[in-house]
Amino acid sequence: MAAKILIVEDEPHIVEAVRFLFQREGWECTVEADGALAVDTVSSSDPDLIILDHMLPNKSGIDIVKELRQRESSRDVPILMLTAKGQARDRQMAQLAGVSSFMTKPFANGELVEEARHLLADKA
Amino acid sequence: MISVELIIGATLLYSLLLFFVAYLAERRVRRGHAGFLRSPVIYTLSLSVYCTAWTFYGAVGSAARNGLEYIAIYLGPTLVFVGWWWFLRRLVRTGRRERLTSIADLLSSRYGKSTSLGVIVSLIALFGATPYIALQLQSLTLSLSVFSQASLPHNIGQTAALADGGQVWGQTTAFLLAIGLATFTIMFGTRNLHASERHEGVVTAIAIEALVKLASLVTVGVAVCYWILTSPVDLTPALDQLAQNTNLFDQRWITLTFLSGFAIICLPRMFQVIVVENRDDKQLSMASWAFPGYLFLMSLFVLPIALFGLSTLPASANPDLFVLSVPLSQGQTGMAAFAFLGGFSSATSMVIMAALALSTMISNNIVLPLWLKLSGSGPAASYDLRRVTLTSRRISIIVILLFGYLYFRASGGSGALAAIGLIAFLGVSQALPALVGGLLWQGATKAGALSGVITGFTIWAYASFLPSFEGQFILSASILDSGLFGLNWLRPTALFGSEIQDPLVHATFWSLGLNSLVFVLVSVFSRPTALEQFQAYIFTSPRVDSQYKRAYLQPSSEHELLAVSQRILGREEASALFRAAAQKQGITSGLPKLTSDLIEELERQFSSVVGAATAHALFAQMTTDGYISVSELVALADESAQVRAYSAELEEKSIALETAANKLREANMQLLHLGQQRDNFLSQVSHELRTPMASIRSFAEILREAQTDTARGGTQNSAEQTSHFASIIHDESMRLTRLLDNILEISFLESGQARLDVQFVALPQLLSRAELALNSLISEHGAIIDLELHTEDQLVETDADRLLQVLINLISNAIKHNDKTVPHILISTNVIDVGAHPKLVIHVQDNGPGIASEQREKIFEKFATVTPTNSKTGVGLGLAISAQMMVNLHGKLHLRDSGSGSLFEIIVPLSWPADEPS
Incomplete structure (x- = not known):
């Protein structure tokens, strides 16, 4: 069964790049661009991995992580935060909120795919 | 006959009695049984120190020589006590309230606690009292000699010229007397320093002496009257002589009356008994009638004694000693001895009180200030000020009596007693103008008092005191005859060419006259210090509120x-x-x-x-x-006028400083804020740059991989896909470029380095240029733009390109962030007159989602996270640039409250501010 990955990202070109890379690996991708809808989308799509941006319209990535971690259903879902805010402080806040992994934009395609594979393997 | 030894023995016994009385009195006071000792009777009797040996013996002598002149000596004080009772009461009350210790203390205190005035008045008192004390010593030795020579009947009363041996004997007697008086005064006058400078022991002894004085004189007087009535003595020649010599109400007599009136206030010993020893007003109210009564009794028998003496005794007999020689001539040695004790009482009471008063003056006004200054140490230093004070007073007493004794020796018993007494009266009276003025005239100043007293004192010394030595002391006979430096108008006895015959009247007129004149004039023209003013108020106000x-x-x-x-x-x-x-x-x-x-x-x-x-x-x-006493506060008040002016200046400065500090604080806050803003800006910029770079890198890697994969014969991306990826890279690169341009632009605008090209531009032209630039965007979104120009041909003097850029930014935002199918934008223009500078107002209103009111302030910040609802892209730097641009154009960019959608308002001055370079 193919792994299901939710990409929460509002930049269409980045979504396109990530989806291209993941589909090439044979993973199923769902996209959500609105921060406010992200948590519901997680509930409905029940992904194996979430790729999450920080700067999102209407709700920040950190808030989404916190909400997800409070829910029974999404407590253990691996979350990879992929953000342009790469300062140490941002990384700390993300880890405190409960992300599984943290990567900054711009990213190396290989590294992103490798990290995603890693998180999917851990979950399994 | 009575022997001298017996007299001396009786005198010693009497003295011991006085010591004992004084001792008992002090003991009673210490045990708290002062009651009677402080009665008005004792007080009144103590005032009799006015009647010295001079009045006791001298009044008769004066009557024998000058007729009724002696009455003036009693009349003056009587007039003061009856007519100037209110002044005495004020003086006494002031003295009690201010705890004055002497007349020098009063003047020093009244005139701003002046040390110099205290010193000068003390010196005057010392000068005036020295001959006076000498006079007492002289009268005592003279009176004693009456008895020594009375053993030879034919010599009765002939004491005027003492033999050489007698003179030595007289000096020894005087010396012993001086020692005895000093001992008494030191014992009872400086026994301890009572907080109140009152001496019940001394005063009681003096009251006893007053009684002895009066009793002895009255006894002799009554006896004389008896003898006159019982013996066939013809008084007619003596009466004729007396009537001839009497010049009542002439210049001299009036002067004498005044002088003795002044003296009762100014004499140090009188001040001591009247003011310092006073306890309450009751004492004074009794004295006001009883003391004149006492004086009346003292003067009552002067005339009979003088007449009887003149008629019965040889012409060579000294009239100054009639009080003794008349009873002796009648064989009444016991009565004579009693009279001698009366004379002794008069002399000793005067010397004791004078020495006491003077020693207080000298120690308080001369020694202590000097000592405090010289010792240089504060009162915290380890010395006992009481001991210093007591010692200085005791030494002063000894010195005063020594001076008196030396003066007595130097003068050799010469001169009539009365003359010396009057000179002393005039000397101490020099304090009168300053004293009376000080209590009654608030305008009297220290400068006035000082110059008045010094003037009076100088003239007194020159015209009265020194001439009394008859050319033997300081003033030579030639100066006395022809004046100082040979100047006729400076003759001591005829100053300024005046024709006053009597030297006393002459000296009184000039010394007191000029003294008063200088005192008043200098007071009027000098400025008192605040402390002086304060003291003046205290002393001249009958009641001073605490x-x-x-x-x-x-x-x-x-x-x-x-x-x-x-x-x-x-x-x-x-x-x-x-x-x-x-x-x-x-x-x-x-x-x-x-x-x-x-x-x-x-x-x-x-x-x-x-x-x-x-x-x-x-x-x-x-x-x-x-410590600041009110008096010092007042002194401070003097300076405070200047201080107030200064402090106003300071206040201004401090306000200015505070303003400056506030500005600095604000500036600092702004800097801090700017710093934070810059940090935020950089982090925002980095974020904004990273997003397009992420796409670029990612697709670039994908394309590169595809090529290597192709080389290895792997999967190949379609040509369409490759071209799509490449166009994404291109778009994101363009986005990056725009971003960098904007960052550069806002930096320029904010630093004020942006070059402006100011020129006149017509508004319609400007708007059509905007439409042209936005043509593709408008048609892409199918937007409708309406214009409402209320300013048809209005020219604006500004940088047209910049203003256009702002307009384009606002309109494109209105189109891009619009959620309606047909974006509708209304542009209206208006001119408002704000003062002298009319302004152009441009409104750009859309029918979009609008911006929540709580986010309105943030909208102009760089990379504001505020995004219009439903918008997928942030506003970036556009609005921040526009707002900054309008600031550079001396205008403003607002977001106005509108019913729906957003309403941006541009305000720009119609004409470019003249003083601004373009």
Whole structure:
């Protein structure tokens, strides 16, 4: 069964790049661009991995992580935060909120795919 | 016949009695049974120190020589006590309230606690009293010699010329007398320093002496009257002689009346008994009638004795001794001895009181200030001020009596007694203008008092005191004859060419006249210090409200103050005073708080011991910064006018400083804020740059991989896909470029380095240029733009390109962030007149989602996270640039409240500000 990955990202070109890379690996991708809808989308799509941006319209990535971690259903879902805010402080806040992994934009395609594979393997 | 030894024996016994009385009186006071000793009777009797040996013996002598002239000596004081009773009462009350210790103390205190005035008045008193004391010694030795020679009947009364041996004997007697008087005065006058400078022992002894004086004189007088009536003595020649010599109401007589009236106030010993020893008004009200009565009795029998003496005794007999020689000639040796005791009483009471008063003056006004200055140490230094004061007073007493004795020796018993007494009267009267003026005239100043007193004193010395030596002392006979430097108008006895015959009247006229004139004139034209003004107020106001005498003290110096008080007032007295004060304040144990009342009381107590000026100096020394008495406050008030002006200046400066500080603080805050903004800006910029770079890198990697994969014969991306990825890279690169352009632009605008190209532009032209630029965007979104121009041909003087850029930014935002299918934008223009500078207003209103009111302030920040609802892209730097642009154009960009959608308002001045470079 193919792994299901939710990409929460509002930049269409980045979504396109990530989806291209993941589909090439044979993973199923769902996209959500609105921060406010992200948590519901997680509930409905029940992904194996979430790729999450920080700067999102209407709700920040950190808030989404916190909400997800409070829910029974999404407590253990691996979350990879992929953000342009790469300062140490941002990384700390993300880890405190409960992300599984943290990567900054711009990213190396290989590294992103490798990290995603890693998180999917851990979950399994 | 009575032997001299017997007389001396009786005198010694009498003296012992006086010592005993004084001792008993002091003991009673110490045991708290002062009652009777402080009665008005004792007080009144003590005033009799006015009647010295000079009046006791000399009045008869004067009557024999000059007829009724002697009446003036009694009339003056009587007039003062009857007519000037109100002044005496004020003087006495002031003295009690201010704890004055002497007339020098009064003047020093009244005129701003002046040390110099105290010194000068003390010196005058010393000068005036020295011959007076000598006079007493002389009269005592003379009177005693009457008895020594009375053993030879034919010599009765012939004492005017003593043999050489007799002179030596007289000097020895005088010396022994001086020693005895000094001992008595020191024993009872300086036994201890009572907080109140009152001497019940001395006063009681003097009251006894007053009774002896009066009784002896009345006895002799009554006897003489009896003899006149019972013996066939013809008084007619003597009466004729007397009538001839009598010049009632002539210049001299009036002068004498005035002088003796002045003297009763100014004589140091009179001030001592009238003011210093006074306890209450009752004493004075009795004295006001009883003392004139006493004087009347003293003068009653002067005339009969003189007449009888002149008629029965040889012409060579000294009339100054009639009081003794008349009873002796009648064989009444016992009565003569009694009369001698009367004379002795008169002399000793005067000397004792004078020495007491003078020693207080000298120690308080000369020695102590000098000592305090020379010792240089504050009162905190370890010395006992009481001991210093007592010692200086005791030494003063000895010195005063020594002076008297030396003067007696130098003058060799020459001159009529009355003459010396009158010179002394005139000397001390020099303090009168300053004294009377000081109590009645608030305008009297220290400069006036000082110059008046010095003037009067100088003229007195030159015209009266020194000429009394008849060319033997300082003033030579030639100066007496032809004036100083040979100037006729400076002749001591005819100053300024005046034709006054009598030297006393002459000296009185000039010395007191010029004294008063100078005093008044200088007072009027000199400016008193604030302390002087304050003291003037205290002394000239009959009732001084205590609230004017508040003092302020730094707390925490109670212990120091107690220590100092103990040194000045005595250990027990000071402790008692502090205990009482503590009780009054409701403090059961420990020291009282330093209230203004306590301080006030302490300063008064101090001044009663060491004088006002010294007490003041002590307090000032003790609490250099903490203690401010009201008087000092007043002194401060003088400076405070200047200080106030200065402080106003300071206040201005401090306000300016505060403003500056506030500005700095604001600037600092702004800097901090700017710093934070810059940090935020950089982090925002980095974020904004990273997003397109992420796409670029990612697709670039994908394309590169595809090529290597193709080379390895792997999967191949379609040509369409490759071209799509490449166009994404291109778009994101363009986005990056725009971003960098914007960042550069806003940096330029913010730093004010942006070049502006100011010119006149017509508004319609500007708007059509905007439409042209936005043409593709408008048609892409199918937007409708309406114009409402209320300013058809309005020219605006500004940088047209910049203004256009703002317009384009606003319109494109309105189209891009619009959620309606047909974006509708309304542009309206208007001109408003704000003062002298009309402004162009442009509104850009859309029918989009609008911006929530709580986010309106943030909208113009760089990379504001605020995004219009539903918008997928942030506003970036556009609005921040536009807002900054409008600032650079001296205009504004607002977001206005509108019903729906957004309403941006551009305000720009119609004409470019003249003083601004374009």
